Amino acid sequence: MSTPPPADPTPWRRLHPRMLAVQPLHEFVRALPVLMAMLVVGLSTGNGEQWSLLASVATILLGPVRWYTTAYRVTADQVQLRRGLLRREVTSVPRERVRSVDVTAHPLHRILGLARVEIGTGSADRGAERRLRLDALSAADADRLRAELFRAGSARPEAGALVAFRPGWLRYAPLNVGGPVLLALLAALLHEMRLDPWHTAPAHALADRLSGSHPWSGVLEAALLAIASTMAASTLFYAVMFGNFRLSRLPDGTLRTAHGMLTTRTVTVEERRVHGIEIGRTLPVRALGGARCVAITTGVRPGRGGGALMVPSAPVDEVRRVARAVLGTPDPVDCALAPRPRRALRRRLVRALLLGVAGAALFTAAVRWCAVPVWPWPAVALLLPLGAAAALDGYRALGHALTGPYVVGRSGVLVRRHWALSRRGVVGLRLRGSYFQRRAGLVTLIATTAAGRRRYDLPDLAVDEALRVARELVPGLLDPFLEPAPDGSAPTAQTSEARTGTSSAGAG
Incomplete structure (x- = not known):
């Protein structure tokens, strides 16, 4: 028995x-x-x-x-x-399934010396059932629990602070997206309190100018007011969220970020769980030479970038330095990227042309049959040149590379993303081609992973190049999905192109 x-x-x-x-x-x-x-x-x-x-x-x-x-x-x-x-x-x-420890303390928590601890365990950690939440522990117990969970990590002799907030970063604060969110919450609060700002005398005066025969002064005034209020709210949001930001490498082989003035948040992730980095640059921040960086990792509540924040909006040189330190090698950050064929540029220019023509046609129809005023026509006329400029900028942004253990990609106009994903983090590959992509001989290669955004795209690759990257990234993974050439040689772009619309494969 x-x-x-x-x-x-x-x-x-x-x-x-x-x-x-x-x-x-x-x-x-x-x-x-x-x-x-x-x-x-x-x-x-x-x-x-x-x-x-x-x-x-x-x-x-x-x-x-x-x-x-x-x-x-x-x-x-x-x-x-x-x-x-x-x-x-x-x-x-x-x-061994523990991926991260997220310690958050709201103002009431901080007054009482408490903290809420969330232990991330899931692959993408998007469900509450994949997190263990302890609300609340004392701040000392929360720190001891973090150290206890990661005590088996590999020691790193170069432990220390990697980056800390600097006052110069505030020049990027007016350009982050927190301002519109803050203003939307304020508008909702005023609505619930039955305080409608549109019923005030200045709002009525502005509305009268907008509806007059010469509305441009009202338009300019409204635009300046919206820009000023948004920038002020964004600056306040950035200062409260990241005014004391700090990224450190701990001796137990983990990376820890801490930020927040009212609600503090400390996120600790194991470096061996980090599968890459993503450097994001919105168009306004890019114009000022800024960027932000997140680590492509598992077990962290997904936010912008789908990973753990490494650096908020800061000078791009500082962001690149931190990205090199996190990866332990400069190659994925500094390597030269292979450009796309000219066919990819033609696709973007055609889309911009169609958008400009469609906008002009809709505006003309609205003016003729819906009594829309004529004065916004300069904005409609700018659609075509702005679309062409965006198409050229988007084409110049496209690039990819395979360097060491990483696949690197870059794309985007309004938000330009430069990402480096470790090959060991790739769990599947997809080849996707729309009708117009197939007509141009192009395809999108998608690397799927359990970390970060869970998928990273290389758009508008030539079919031959997409197959080459796929074979080098995960050798043999796509071979069962490709048709051999008629002479029995290795699959070629011509024989496999018809199947790139929906081809996919998984690994791991």
Whole structure:
């Protein structure tokens, strides 16, 4: 008769008792739809105050219940989370599956000396079930847990700070996208408070100028007001989010970023989980010589770039230096990229021409049949030259290379992305060609991965070049999907071109 295995002696740990001061607020926000429904039911029955009080008390009591029923422990092989009162649930994750540790502290957390810890474990980590969340631990316990989970990492003697925020970075702050988001939230808040800025005297005066016979002064005034408010909001957002940004390499073989003035966030990832980098440059930031960098990695909450932020908007030379330090080699950042054939430029110029003609036709029809004013015609006339300039800029941005263990790509106009993906991170390849691409003898090569954006495209490659890159990237992976040449030689572009519309393969 076999005996059951002995129970693991590792003790269970509870959340910090001070989380009882934070949890009711979180539970109240989470249960707000239910509370509103209870209020409606109470008003319909004449017992609105009693129902609202009962629902609020039940929401507050969930905090002690959650604290009493939640426990965690870290054994030699697993990270375990136990929770639930009526239905007990134990989640166990092998320690080698731990990809990242994300420590976040909201203002109330910081006042009480607490932090919320999220342990990333999934391949792309896009589902809540792939993260273990502990809300909340003391700040000291959160730091000890991070060190405990990564204590088996490979030591790096060159540990130290890689980059820290500098005041000169603020010149890129007015150009980030946080400003429009902040203004949208402010507009929603004013709407809920029944404070409509459009019903003020300055707004009515501006509307009168826009509807007059000479609206250009009103247009200029409105544009300057929108630009000034957006830039101010963007600067405030950037300063609050990244005013104390710091990237460090720790002795245990991890990279740690810390940022945030109101809500602080510290993300720690193992360097062996980093499969590459992506340098992004929006058009306004690129005009000022700036860029931002994220690491292509698994287990991090996806944001812009789909990975862990390495550098916010900063001078491009500084960003490239950090990218070299993260990868440990300068080749993927500095290597020369192979250009695209001229057919790719023709495709972009044709699209720009069609867009300009379609815009002019729609504007003409709107003026004739929909009483649209004629004065915006200069903006419509600019569609064609601006489209041609964007097409030329987009073509010049295209490039790719295979250097060492990395495949490198670059593309984009409004947002130019230069990425380097490790070959070991590639789990599949796809060859996709639209009807117009096939007519031009071009194809898009897509490398799929479990990290970052999960797919990285090399658009408008010549078919021969796409097959060459695919064979060098993952040898033999696409061979079963290619038709051999009639003479029995290796597959060629001519014999495989008909199948590049939907060809795909996976590995790993």
